[in-house]
Amino acid sequence: MVEAQHKKELERQLWNIANTLRGNMSADEFRDYILGFIFYKYLSERMEQYADDLLKPDNLTYRQLTTDQQTILDDIKQESVDYLGYFLLPNELFEVLAEKGKNGEFILDDLGEVLRHIEQSTMGSASEDDFNGLFSDIDLTSNRLGKNPNERNQIISKVFEHLNEIQFLLDDTEIDVLGDAYEYLIGQFASGAGKKAGEFYTPPMVSKLLAKLVTAGKTRLRDVYDPTCGSGSLLLRVAKEVGVDNVGYFYGQEKNPSTYNLARMNMILHGVHYRSFDIQQDDTLERPAHSAKRMEAVVANPPFSANWSAAEQFKTDDRFSDYGKLAPSSKADFAFVQHMLSHLADDGTMAVVLPHGVLFRGAAEGHIRRYLLETKNWLDAVIGLPTNIFYGTSIPTCVLVFKKQRPQADNVLFIDASQHFTKASNQNYLQDDDVERIFNAYTARQNHDKYAYVASLNEIADNDYNLNIPRYVDTFEEEEQIDLNAVASQIQQLDKDMIDIDKTIADFCAELNIKAPF
Template identity: 50%
Template sequence: MATGLEQQLWAAADILRGKMDASEYKNYLLGLVFYKYLSDSELREVYEQENGQTTDFPTRSIQYQTLMDWFEDDSEELAEIIQLQKGYFIKPSQLFYTYRQQADRYEFNLTDLQAGFNELERQGDQFKGLFADIDLNSTKLGSNAQQRNVTITEVLRALDEIDLFEHDGDVIGDAYEYLIGQFAAGAGKKAGEFYTPQAVSRIISEIAAIGQEDRAPFHIYDPTMGSGSLMLNIRRYLSNPKQVHYHGQELNTTTYNLARMNLILHGVDQDRMNLNNGDTLDADWPTEEPHQFDAVVMNPPYSAKWSAADKFLSDQRFERFGKLAPKSKADFAFLLHGFYHLKDSGTMGIVLPHGVLFRGAAEGTIRQALLEMGAIDAVIGLPANIFYGTSIPTTVIILKKNRSSRDVLFIDASQDFDKQKTQNVLSPKHIQKIVSAYKERTDTEKYSHVASYDEIKENDFNLNIPRYVDTFEDEAPVDLVKVSDEISKIDQELSEKQSDLLAMMNELAVNEESQLIIESTKRILAGGDHE
């Protein structure tokens, strides 16, 4: 995406940045970008309906006039055709373009925008509740209605300067991803609720697609989907990206709505979107077909608490392992949930803290069972400080079913990153190195190792990466003769400096008091008493 577009998007965010924190103002910005996209997309659809498909659209004022002419001629026909083509219809009076025109004439009113939100939410389940987190009456926008009106007017003007269709490629979705990433950077720990860095998403997605590039339809599942970004990346590596079906669940309602917007903005049709707002661990979902998927991708909250109630011992997701993840650390509960929903021919990638590799007790029992089944295909160690809100190093675990071997590939990529301000970043070359190592599945000194099942068993099923990949660097040997010569040289230089200093002090001795100071200094330099 062009840097200029990013700057325009962030300029719009500047208007709200001083009024509330990132976790709040992202709702306004992303909601309005979404509404603008739907409005502008409708204008383009109307123009194409009247003039035929084109890549050369006139100004929005001409597109708007085309819509108005049709609306005045036959409003019912217009609404019916656009509803059929787009899945929604926004009345001319409620288009984003109309609100912008009203803003320029100082006629805009927040109640009109709220009415537009309400009307769109009534147009089917895909829009229901999408704007619930945009509180246009919040005092953070202004202490009175007039001030709130001014604030949103400024935001409308800033956002309307952005042409979401001006670049080739998925600019609308990319613009959205850029904003989400920027908000995550400023949202601290809250960022973990909704965003996985693109580099990590690409590693998991590219690996998950290996051997399945031509599968269509392709079903992907993320039980802790956040903004949906991790699922969306799979399209980059498949031959039929328009035949990907997205299945996702998210506990946080605000983040769930964010994912719905994100998928719509990335051009995902309603019939390829199966999303649920619920607690992944508390009750299994989905239970209807399909309930197993070609790829499962996850970045769950690390070491979260869960009930670990006895009822889960008879839950199909966990019962075969005989133990439950501890109450204080749900990491393996998330992993086993995802693994249960993986097809026999599929691939799963999950991001977790390193503790899952070596902690004992119930976690050790579960880990051993997975290794005995041959379920753990690879363990990839990532650098520290690449996730927003936490600096801890993480690991990507790749799982498969019905493997012919029980060996495990270990990759230590913890030292491969670029330092950018306070964040470590994986560049394309780092991503490619990891994926290539996964594909080649060979031993590379200080980077990768294929450990046999027997080797892992000898290590008591401990998967701590340093046990298998030795990254220790020997210190350079010390040249004692050289060091001795350097010490002698330093002693000689020090002696010469002391002589120079004493000579200078003798020249300064003008009275009895200064002479006493000089004599005392000489004793100190000679190593005598300091009295």
């Protein structure tokens, strides 16, 4: 209860501070600043906490060290870079800059140097790729922050002062609280970013559903992979189902450079050690980064019906060559499916969110769909979701679940969850109960009137491999039969009542010696 209250209070404080910086910026612009500053503060507290522990035998604290004690600083740097992945000098700690700003000093130049030094401290180490360019989206010269350097310094100093009043790492459990608060901020930015939100964020309940599907019956995972990982929230949600320490390795790829930076920050801030994740920045379909890997859990919310090259060379690419056809260049949905399946281990589970069109569109997509069902038989379940639950689009979506070794290899489960949601203003939301209902139906794998249906492969073949959910789950509601005799009796009674009313009015008018109105 105390932890929940602390989390709510931390969320409120951080969001209020974020709004201090907003000014004329759009949600996705000021997101990069405030999340970057929160991350810097987190790194600073971790650094000081770790260094203080190293110095305890000498009865020293990290703040007490000076440049005259270079040998000690060098030793701490070596230990820190190896364990934490980075290094900060005592005079580079967040609190030091925050105090300078509070006292009216100009801190922007120092801040820029500190952020560069964090990245430079990792050069030549195992963590270099995880920190390289991490703060590149924080432009301290942007006019969006202020018309001149003094205005920009004033607003940054104000934000630092407010952040400095919050201690992030009180004890070992606090990282979960801070991580959840960070996720809350990312969600708040997504809700204000319109169509751009889909580039970096999956709604929490959808993430939870995918995570539960790929971890069903498991308490540990060798690894988890998201080829369009955005802010990394979906990878972290999978980890939450089994515990971060129970996931061996995290793999991800993200096309957008800013979102790629956010994903790496998010992983570190949630306590994922830099040696336990590999997030790469590039176009997943055109230039995949993890070709040799086969993962136990694969999840994704790829951009719906995105363009891709569908270049001739991909016909001999191991990801696509077996299928005989490529997904159309104007709709990459099945290209993502094929890519993900190529990375799915034989004992793994994959769950992906896609637009409804993948269930029934023909031509190349119909050919690929048929191959997946008839030849590979990897599709395990089709789950229809409500409309308007994703930021920036209202189209109906579905979740496809795949397994290469299916216990129920003679059927496919269909679930229609499209009518089970909560409506709030312009957005629909899945609630915990809605997610649990879907998951329970998935694990039970039984027919449920107007909700779930177990279709045999022969039945799917008879439908020419069309997976449109209404073909399998009958949600038709019969209209209530109208009793015409009852209606006629009601009309007759109304006629009688009108006659009585007319007579009453006529008698009343006669008493008053006036003409009746009819």
